[in-house]
Amino acid sequence: MERDFRQEVRDWMAAHLTGEFAALAGTGGPGREHEHLDLRARWERVLGAAGWIGLGWPAPHGGGASIAEQVAFHEEYARAGGPGRLSHIGEHLLAPTLVAHGTDAQRRRFLPPIAAATELWCQGYSEPEAGSDLANVQTRAELSGGRWHVTGQKVWTSLAHVADWCFVLARTERGSTRKEGLSYLLVPMDQPGVTVRPIVQLTGTSEFNEVFFDDAVTDADLVVGAPGDGWRIATSTLAHERGVATLGQQMQFARELAAVVGRARATGAFDDPVIADRIADAWVGLQGLRHHALRTLSSAEPDPVAASVAKLLWAGWHQRLGELAIAVEGAGATLVDAAPYELTDAQRLFLFTRADTIYGGADEIQRNIVATSVLGGR
Template sequence: MDGDLAAFRAEVRDWLAAHLTGEFAPLVGAGGPGREHELTELRVAWERELGAAGWIGLGWPVADGGRGADIARQVVFFEEYARAGGPGRLSHIGEYLLAPTLVAYGTPEQRRRFLPPIARAQELWCQGYSEPEAGSDLASVRTTAVRDGDTWRITGQKVWTSLAHIAQWCFVLARTDPSASRHRGLSYLLVPMDQPGIEVRPIVQLTGTSEFNEVFFDGAVTAAANIVGAPGDGWRVAIGTLGFERGVATLGQQVGFARELDAVIAAARADGRLADPVHYDRLVDAWIGLRVLRYHALRTLGESAGANASVAKLLWANWHQRLGELAVDEPGAMLAEGEPYALSDAQRLFLFTRADTIYGGSNEIQRGIVADALLGKVGRR
């Protein structure tokens, strides 16, 4: 490791050690998938603490308010954040999905308006893609947006919208030209959430908590300038966002995975299951699998979305689901200990991960993308 990178690692480690204390001490290990309901207000304050120290937007260009950190330094930050038990991030949709999209496709005015509040964690974002009839088949969205003078008027429904109940903004994929073909009539709009034309309804999950939501748009408005790319160019922009979602952001996701795996291993050690060679082998496989996720993410960073992104989704979704099964692999693991019958961490992990192979593009869709890419290469030989 070069000296500058080692110094950066020490900087990150020291800052986290100094700040995940006092009022923020309860956040160690909190939040993340299946646990987004935990300590929300304190985690918002934590995001602002990160922003004030310049840790949000680490990899953004300096001209756009970031540090311009290279991939190696971004990886170091994720590693040290995981080791410190940093809480699940609430600003990740804005920081890792929307911000890179604006850098790549947005106007200078859009970058000046939206990036600074993301970097300070003053505005949180959610993603308005999936609909009841358009999940993995994203091009089938029915939510419409009609130009009305200096605004767009949006009508429709989105579903499985993470963090919509606390977000100030949502990037919405909507149909703006119903006469165009499926992929060509879409636009990518930035929509404020706090307005009369938007209703957010929590979806109660198997875990009993609600981190996903339905979002209803009934003539909701946003400024005409809040369109990323040209009208009808939304598919290209939306696919670009998905590429960022499965890029550097994947390393951030693995922060939570590492913490969950550590908890499963600690539980197995505490109850003696490490002495069972079959269970021990499964834990070793999980440890190896997490490193496969990491190395695939590192190997494909900077590449365009497509088959590699689909491979990444297949890898982590199936790995995470198996981890959930491993967490409850003992007699009575799915029984409540008694009143008030709250779920244990292991039970919550198991129940939440049942959806991993469906949301964000089901396994069937991802395998189809990979197959198309491979067969296309074969056909060109």
């Protein structure tokens, strides 16, 4: 039963988010990806050893949990203050892609270390001229001597500085344009041809990176799907990007909202009817996010349109929450106390959420997807 499973997760988190891992509670979220990287990597391996990674995979691949159980895990994980996940790109993006489109050999090679969190992944999609316009990918790969040789640049690559592997969308057919001639390659990061450079954000931290491939190599058989079919595979990955883990994200949002409400009560801002109305609106919006996610998850197949709608909903909501956090603090929110000038939670939330409507698919592109798919581009 879901209730028993939920209690099992709750008990496990209470028993394990202790000792050295107690310092991880509430860390590593948006804008705080730099926190406790080594300790969070060890935490991931503890999760993997306990069987909590890959719950949503098909049973033959070690998963088989129901949607209700997956929702329960992510909600209870977030409610307990579980740290930001380092293995989520492999677990929730690459693994479902390999299950759907990979070879048996690829699944045998990569699914077990993802489940054990002994290999971490990053996503090599966006480029300086191909961010929201992903079909404009210019990174090239040529097959020579039994290996793919990859040259190009990726940008806004989350967790590239800790990842062991990257799934890379690259152009493998000379003269091809747009969605044609792309391939989906699995590329090891620890090699001389790969350089990772951090991108410093408004918050002063570096959650994202630039990644340069200078004749980096990977084996010929580490292409998912057929060469040239990368667009179809890449869009399949994107359809999984906003899956059941979004319920955990929303629990983190709920904690952030609760913190804003707590500050509003402490500062007296809650007595301002305008602030109180904005808080109420934020609460209602959060319930809408949850119900949309649950409705989407009830679908038998990932729905790219519903995923785009979800991105539009949560990005705007989270951005408004950041603005509300600053409004609650008042004029003092423009100041920091003293050296080393650490940002407050409200300041960090406000600055980080400026990017919410851009990263993960800009709002304009998501609206285009919805319009093209639902309205036929009219």
